[in-house]
Amino acid sequence: MTSLPQLIAFDLDDTLAPSKSPLDPRMASLILRLLDRTKVCVISGGQISQFRAQVIERLDGATAEQLSRLYLMPTCGTQHYRYVDGDWRQIYAQNLTPEERDSALAVVEAVARELGYWETETWGPILEDRGSQVTFSALGQAAPVDAKTAWDPTGAKKSALREAAQARLPELEVRSGGSTSIDITRRGIDKAYGMRRLVEQAGVPLDEMLFIGDRLDEDGNDYPVKALGVECRAVTGWPDTAEVLEEMLAA
Numbered sequence: 001m002t003s004l005p006q007l008i009a010f011d012l013d014d015t016l017a018p019s020k021s022p023l024d025p026r027m028a029s030l031i032l033r034l035l036d037r038t039k040v041c042v043i044s045g046g047q048i049s050q051f052r053a054q055v056i057e058r059l060d061g062a063t064a065e066q067l068s069r070l071y072l073m074p075t076c077g078t079q080h081y082r083y084v085d086g087d088w089r090q091i092y093a094q095n096l097t098p099e100e101r102d103s104a105l106a107v108v109e110a111v112a113r114e115l116g117y118w119e120t121e122t123w124g125p126i127l128e129d130r131g132s133q134v135t136f137s138a139l140g141q142a143a144p145v146d147a148k149t150a151w152d153p154t155g156a157k158k159s160a161l162r163e164a165a166q167a168r169l170p171e172l173e174v175r176s177g178g179s180t181s182i183d184i185t186r187r188g189i190d191k192a193y194g195m196r197r198l199v200e201q202a203g204v205p206l207d208e209m210l211f212i213g214d215r216l217d218e219d220g221n222d223y224p225v226k227a228l229g230v231e232c233r234a235v236t237g238w239p240d241t242a243e244v245l246e247e248m249l250a251a
């Protein structure tokens with residue numbers, strides 16, 4: 001049996017599941033098989049509630065031993081959750097200060113209104129305080145994929161928003177999130193930051209890890225992991241990831 005990497009880290013949206021959607025049973029069972037043999041991390045810009053709905057609640061029948069090898073890193077690893085004594089516990093959270101949070105919320109709303117991108121018909125709130133991250137979702141957190149694609153087919157609106165907000169928040173980092181969202185964190189917080197924190201948390205060096213993500217292109221939110229020098233595998237969506245895992249598990 002060929003040995004697996006000591007740890008396999010995954011992006012969540014469009015890598016393990018469609019954006020904001022739960023794991024398919026096929027993917028859930030592959031993750032459980034992987035957890036029998038190696039450590040697994042999920043790292044995403046999303047918050048822990050999304051990890052619960054998309055991942056944790058789908059891992060039916062997981063044993064405590066399997067879950068003890070699962071490392072959850074919401075909001076790019078500014079938070080870390082582990083399964084301890086029968087429950088998911090927050091191990092740390094690096095939150096924005098109230099001043100940082102308030103200025104991020106105010107600036108991103110002002111910029112969106114000025115650019116004419118502040119929508120009134122939305123699926124849930126546009127702005128969200130995720131503790132360590134403020135997120136702007138143009139059409140709301142629960143917007144359907146079709147509506148998001150139609151709103152900004154080229155990504156130009158999102159880029160304009162990101163640039164304008166960044167110019168007014170020099171002390172913070174404004175980054176492209178999902179298809180219609182931008183994330184605001186402390187400077188230097190991206191998935192590479194999360195992967196470095198993961199080294200301490202999991203006790204696995206970067207060169208023993210494999211990262212799998214759908215946005216490893218230079219503009220993608222997975223790219224910082226590749227730039228960090230971690231071995232990466234690019235995928236085009238969760239069915240592609242499933243095939244990669246089936247190959248790895250069969251080897």
Ligand SMILES: [Mg+2]
Binds near residue numbers: 012013215
């Ligand atoms: Mg993704």
